[in-house]
Amino acid sequence: MGVAFIFPGQGAQRIGMAQDVQSAFPVARRVFELASEAVGYSMEQLCFEPNDRLDLTAYTQPALLMASMALLEAFRSVSALQPVAAAGLSLGEYSALVCAGCLDLESAVSLVALRGRLMQDACPPGVGAMSTILGLGHDGVDAACASASHLGVVVPANYNCPGQVVISGHAQAVEAASAAAMKMGARRVIPLKVSGPFHSPLLEPVRSALLERLAQTPMERPAIDVYSNVTAQPVREPDDIRRLLGEQVCSPVLWEQTISNMSSAGIDTFVEFGPGRTLQGLVKRVVPSATTVCVEDCQSLEEAARILS
Numbered sequence: 001m002g003v004a005f006i007f008p009g010q011g012a013q014r015i016g017m018a019q020d021v022q023s024a025f026p027v028a029r030r031v032f033e034l035a036s037e038a039v040g041y042s043m044e045q046l047c048f049e050p051n052d053r054l055d056l057t058a059y060t061q062p063a064l065l066m067a068s069m070a071l072l073e074a075f076r077s078v079s080a081l082q083p084v085a086a087a088g089l090s091l092g093e094y095s096a097l098v099c100a101g102c103l104d105l106e107s108a109v110s111l112v113a114l115r116g117r118l119m120q121d122a123c124p125p126g127v128g129a130m131s132t133i134l135g136l137g138h139d140g141v142d143a144a145c146a147s148a149s150h151l152g153v154v155v156p157a158n159y160n161c162p163g164q165v166v167i168s169g170h171a172q173a174v175e176a177a178s179a180a181a182m183k184m185g186a187r188r189v190i191p192l193k194v195s196g197p198f199h200s201p202l203l204e205p206v207r208s209a210l211l212e213r214l215a216q217t218p219m220e221r222p223a224i225d226v227y228s229n230v231t232a233q234p235v236r237e238p239d240d241i242r243r244l245l246g247e248q249v250c251s252p253v254l255w256e257q258t259i260s261n262m263s264s265a266g267i268d269t270f271v272e273f274g275p276g277r278t279l280q281g282l283v284k285r286v287v288p289s290a291t292t293v294c295v296e297d298c299q300s301l302e303e304a305a306r307i308l309s
Contacts, residue, residue: 001268009087
């Protein structure tokens, strides 16, 4: 059995995430404490008490990384299962790097807090947009984007799974590309509630600022393979990891290709750590024969430990 640990990206967050695990497992509680110290505010208040901040990119990113790590540490305290690889969707790539021993938790939380602020401030409200196109192949999405490029930047941003591609760019161009995609036979187009045109060239200024911080952030070689969103291949050298994390904010996320490559490398079991089960569904669309398990609370943690023992 080849096992990979995978981690969700922005959009998976919710009030109460990892709360029961934080209460039940001292190692998870310690993750919350360390993350709170790293960002200078209470992660318990942000994640457990009703508020409007959790959905703001600047707060979402450190909170979601921390929740994934709390769930991972709780699982590790009851299971000796060792993955051979890790990957994460966009923001989740940082969780994968912590899992692999490349980044320490405090550095990662501080880093994604900065990443979130930079991404949130990258474009004025209303300038950028993102939409999910369902039921159209890669070539069709490329053609739809090309047909609207005279109106501004519009590019594929996330290749999630067969028949599901997210596009990103200037709002007017995204709207036109979405209409073109429907004419080309897309089943549905879903505008996303996001604060910016993520994973598009419009976030180039974020890359530059993020690289400055990455250059100052200590990193070790990952203890296991960590697949890059940019290349869909394992990346091992810290300098390469830094460069690709910079590129990631303005490049498409190759999630479908990543899961396919992991499967080709002999990985047949994927364990998702984080709120929700979105990645499980995407994995199944790419590799229907894969075993998928989610760890998002105490109950699912116990089930996962039993299934994978």
